[in-house]
Amino acid sequence: MIALICIIxxxxxxxxxxxxxxxxxKLMIDIKxxxxxxxxxxxxxxxxxxxxxxxxFMFYGILGNFMYMLMPQLSVQKCHETKIARMVVRSIFPFKxxxxxxxxxxxxxxxxxxxxxxxxxxxxxxxxxxxLMHIVNQLENLRIFIGxxxxxxxxxxxxxxxxxxHIHVIEYSRETAKAFSTMLLFYITLISVILSVLCxxxxxxxxxxxxxxxxxxxxxxxxxLFSVSYSGQLLINESIAVAxxxxxLDWFDLPVDIQKKIQTIIRRAQKPxxxxxxxxxxxSLHSFLSVIIxxxxxxxx
Numbered sequence: 001m002i003a004l005i006c007i008i009x010x011x012x013x014x015x016x017x018x019x020x021x022x023x024x025x026k027l028m029i030d031i032k033x034x035x036x037x038x039x040x041x042x043x044x045x046x047x048x049x050x051x052x053x054x055x056x057f058m059f060y061g062i063l064g065n066f067m068y069m070l071m072p073q074l075s076v077q078k079c080h081e082t083k084i085a086r087m088v089v090r091s092i093f094p095f096k097x098x099x100x101x102x103x104x105x106x107x108x109x110x111x112x113x114x115x116x117x118x119x120x121x122x123x124x125x126x127x128x129x130x131x132l133m134h135i136v137n138q139l140e141n142l143r144i145f146i147g148x149x150x151x152x153x154x155x156x157x158x159x160x161x162x163x164x165x166h167i168h169v170i171e172y173s174r175e176t177a178k179a180f181s182t183m184l185l186f187y188i189t190l191i192s193v194i195l196s197v198l199c200x201x202x203x204x205x206x207x208x209x210x211x212x213x214x215x216x217x218x219x220x221x222x223x224x225l226f227s228v229s230y231s232g233q234l235l236i237n238e239s240i241a242v243a244x245x246x247x248x249l250d251w252f253d254l255p256v257d258i259q260k261k262i263q264t265i266i267r268r269a270q271k272p273x274x275x276x277x278x279x280x281x282x283x284s285l286h287s288f289l290s291v292i293i294x295x296x297x298x299x300x301x
Contacts, residue, residue: 002197002217003114009190010117013124016183023179024127030172031134037165039141046137050130057126060223061118064216069111118220124183125224131176132231132275138169139238139273146245159258166242166265173235173273184277187228192291195221196298225288232283236272243269 017024034043096102142165145158152158198218205211243266251262275283281290 002194002201002214003117005190005194005197006117006121007113009186009194010120012186012190013183014120016180016186017124019182020179023175027131027172027176027179030175034134034138034168034172037138037141037145037168039138042137042141043134046133047130050126050133054122054126054130057122057223058119060220061122062115064213064220065111065115065118067213067216068114121224125228128180128183129227129231131180132235135169135173135176135273136231136234136238138165138172139235139242142166142169143238143242143245146242146249149249155254156258159261163261163265166269170268170273173239177273177275181276181278184228184275184283185280187225187283188277188281188287188291191221191225192294192298195225195291195295199295199298225291228283229285229288232275232287233285236274236284239269239273 031043142162145162145165149155149158149162195218198214198221201214202211202218205214246262246265246269249262251259254262277283277287281287
C-alpha cells in the first residue's frame with residue numbers, strides 16, 4: 001500500500017511539474033535579473049547551499065533504497081509461506097515469479113521503481129525549496145538596503161530603488177506560488193496518508209528488519225515535509241520583517257508623499273508572502289504541525 005501511494009504521489013507531482021514547466025523554467029531564468037540589485041555573490045552562495053542540501057537528500061534517498069533492498073534479504077525467515085521472500089516490496093502479480101530468471105526481473109524492476117519514485121519526489125521538493133531559498137535571500141538583501149537608508153545621502157533615490165526591489169520580489173514570489181500551487185497540495189494532503197500508514201507499519205510489523213526500513217522511510221518523508229514547511233515559514237517571516245524594518249526608519253519628518261509611500265509599503269509588507277496549496281492551505285510550520293496531528297489521530301484509530 002505504501003508503494004502504491006508513493007507512486008500515485010510521484011505521478012501527481014510529475015504531472016503538475018509538466019503542466020507548469022514553462023513557468024518554472026522562466027522562474028529559473030529570472031533569478032539572474034536580481035543581480036541588478038547587487039546581490040550576485042549572495043545568490044551564488046544560496047545556489048551552492050541549495051545544491052549541497054539537494055546532494056544530501058539524494059544521498060539519503062539512495063541509501064534508503066539500498067536499505068529497502070537489503071532488509072528483506074535479512075528477514076527471509078519471517079516471510080509467510082504465501083509470500084515470495086526477498087522482494088523489496090510485497091507484491092501480487094497475475095503470474096508466478098518464484099523462479100529464475102523471472103524472480104530476478106521482478107526484483108530489479110522493483111528496485112528501479114522505488115529508486116525512481118524516491119529521486120523524482122526529492123528532485124521536485126529540492127527544486128521548490130531552492131526557489132524559496134532564493135526569495136528569502138532577496139528579502140534579506142532588501143532588508144539590508146532598508147537598514148542602510150538611515151545613513152543614505154541620497155534618501156529619495158535609494159528609497160525608490162527599494163520600492164522597485166520590493167515589487168520585483170513580490171511579483172517573483174507570486175509567480176513561484178502560482179507555478180507550485182497544485183504541486184503543494186501533495187505535501188499537505190497525500191503525505192499525511194503516507195506518514196500515517198508508515199507509522200502503522202512500524203508499529204505492526206513483526207520483523208525487526210521491516211521496522212528499521214519503515215522507520216527510515218518515515219523519517220525521510222518527515223524531513224521532506226519539514227523542509228517544505230520550514231522554507232514556507234521562512235518566507236512568511238522575512239516578508240513580514242520588511243514592514244518592521246521600514247517602520248523603524250525616522251520617516252515622520254520626511255515629505256508627505258514619501259510618508260504615504262512608506263505607509264503603503266508597511267501595509268503591503270504586513271500581508272505575508274505565502275505559498276498557497278491550491279486554496280487548501282498555506283505551506284508553513286503550522287501546516288506541518290497539522291499533518292503531525294492528523295498522523296497521531298490516524299495511528300490511534
